[in-house]
Each structure stands twice: as C-alpha cells, then as structure tokens.
Amino acid sequence: MHTSPNDRVKLGATDIEISPLGIGTWAWGDKIMWGYGAGGFTDADLRQAFDATLAAGVNWFDTAEIYGFGRSETLVGRFVAESGADVKIATKFMPLPWRLRPDALLKALRASLDRLGLPTVDLYQTHFPFPPLSVETWMGAMADAVDAGLIRAVGVSNYSMEQMGRAFNALDARGIPLASNQVHYSLLHRAPERDGVLQLCRDLDITLIAYSPLEMGLLTGKYTPENPPPGGRKLRYRQEYLERIQPLLALMREIGAGRGSKSAAQIALNWTICKGTVPIPGAKNARHAASNAGALGWRLTDDEVAALDAASAQLEA
Numbered sequence: 001m002h003t004s005p006n007d008r009v010k011l012g013a014t015d016i017e018i019s020p021l022g023i024g025t026w027a028w029g030d031k032i033m034w035g036y037g038a039g040g041f042t043d044a045d046l047r048q049a050f051d052a053t054l055a056a057g058v059n060w061f062d063t064a065e066i067y068g069f070g071r072s073e074t075l076v077g078r079f080v081a082e083s084g085a086d087v088k089i090a091t092k093f094m095p096l097p098w099r100l101r102p103d104a105l106l107k108a109l110r111a112s113l114d115r116l117g118l119p120t121v122d123l124y125q126t127h128f129p130f131p132p133l134s135v136e137t138w139m140g141a142m143a144d145a146v147d148a149g150l151i152r153a154v155g156v157s158n159y160s161m162e163q164m165g166r167a168f169n170a171l172d173a174r175g176i177p178l179a180s181n182q183v184h185y186s187l188l189h190r191a192p193e194r195d196g197v198l199q200l201c202r203d204l205d206i207t208l209i210a211y212s213p214l215e216m217g218l219l220t221g222k223y224t225p226e227n228p229p230p231g232g233r234k235l236r237y238r239q240e241y242l243e244r245i246q247p248l249l250a251l252m253r254e255i256g257a258g259r260g261s262k263s264a265a266q267i268a269l270n271w272t273i274c275k276g277t278v279p280i281p282g283a284k285n286a287r288h289a290a291s292n293a294g295a296l297g298w299r300l301t302d303d304e305v306a307a308l309d310a311a312s313a314q315l316e317a
Helices: 043-055 067-083 103-116 135-147 161-172 197-204 215-220 232-236 239-244 246-257 264-274 286-293 302-312
Strands: 060-062 088-093 121-126 151-157 178-184 207-211
Touching: 043 067, 043 286, 067 088, 067 103, 088 103, 103 121, 103 135, 121 135, 121 178, 135 151, 135 161, 151 161, 151 207, 161 178, 161 197, 178 197, 197 207, 215 264, 239 246, 246 264, 246 302, 264 286, 264 302
Parallel strands: 060 088, 088 121, 121 151, 151 178, 178 207
Antiparallel strands: none
C-alpha cells in the first residue's frame, strides 16, 4: 500500500477527507520557542510554505488559539483567503482555568473563526483536558457548536485513553462522532502505543493525529551534540540525549539511502503513517513543505518498521 499527497483519508468516522499528512502551525507567529520574526523566519517564508504544501497535494493545516497568541490562526486564515484553495482547517480551544462556564468555548470559537476569517471550521479540538470543568461539560459545548453549524467535527488533544473514552461517550449521546485525538507521537515518544490511546483510536475509528512527529527537529538529523537546537529546544534536549539518539538517526539514514535518498525526516514521518496515524510536521518555509510531502507515495516494509521500533525503544524523550 502506498500513499501519495493526493490520496485522502477519512477523519475518524466523519465525511471529512484529509491528506495522510497535514501541517502543524505551532511555529507560525511563535517568537519564544521557534524564533518567528526578525532574524528568523517571516510571513513571506510561511506563505511560501503554505503554497508549497498545497502544490504538493497536502490539504490541511492544524493551528490553535494559543499559537503565537492568535497570530498563527490569523496567518492561516489570510493565506487561505488569498489562495482561494479548498483547505481543511483544524484549530483548538484551550480550557484555561478562568474559563469556568461551558459558553466560554463558544466565545473562544467565535474569536478563532474571526481570526481565521471563516464561518465554520472543519475540526475543533479541546487542547488539554484541564480541570475544573469536566470532559463531559466541554463535549456538551462542542456538540452545541456542531448543532449551531460553527464546526464540522469534534476532536480532543492530549487526552488519555480514559478521557478519550468519556469524550466519545458524551458526544455519542448527542449523535456526534469523536473524530480525533491529537497527541505527541514519534519515534522518540511512543507513549500512545503503551497507554492504550493508539489501540482505542483504532477500536473506535478515531484518527490519531501525531504532533511533534519529528521531535521538534531532532529526527531530521540536523542537530548533533556539537550543533544543538536553538532557543527553548536547547534546554529541553541536552547534549547527552543528542548523543544517545545518533545510532537511531544512522539507521534512519541507512534505510533512507535504500529508498532512493529519502531523508531521516521522511523516514520518521512515514513510520508514523505506517502506525496508522496522521502526522502534522511543521513547515516554516517551502523547503520544509517539500520535504514533508516526500514522506508520501511509498511505505516502509514491516521489517524496516520493526528495526526502527527496536532502535527507538530505549531513546524516548
């Protein structure tokens, strides 16, 4: 089985069709972690990333109200409007501790729609299962938003197996499927395989959207103990860890060489697809976008996946 950027997969049990890989826009507008703006990447770079992504056949973008304090949504909305393309958009609601009433979700959703310049959004996700309001309360607010025609599908993010099951049941009582759970998943972070999240997604026809599938750049092979990632990422991934992951990166390069010069990043993304998930790597320029699309149109063998599994087993971040 091969996947191309022009292939489409169903988003959970909905009728929304997305490419087997999307683009995550956490970095769009984020100065603190990603260096957006002066001296880093610009709006022009991001527009080129957007255009290159669409040209490669990838049709959906994931954003959130907190990315760049709303800047990410604004940029995504502007690019969609200027392109006139049929693009699927996912964004997220953050249940901040002062959001103590379910109608806070509808207010936040309307603000996101204003920034996106859209009357409705394809996928709206609860960003974290934060207290004090319950999973069921927020899912009721999500269902109300679906009934109001403001969102097409409901998702969650960073939900455990138990929380995801509760969200599924609450929505099911309203006749609405839980479309997705967006969680951290990569060769260096395989918790969803162990904690039941991946299996429950399979059992309930929920799409697992894999964020940080390149582990914030570590799985591209760009960073080494001598060349650590900049900014906040340098504090998160220290020299000793960068040394430990080098054998895995060497294996990824070896497999890639046998696949017609596929990059380590493309191996990492294809691995997540082989696991039945939909990855959302970032793209800050056209080169990143083209690299992401190069993860589609081919598939790792079962033996290659097993070798990568074994090499990554002791290396999780």
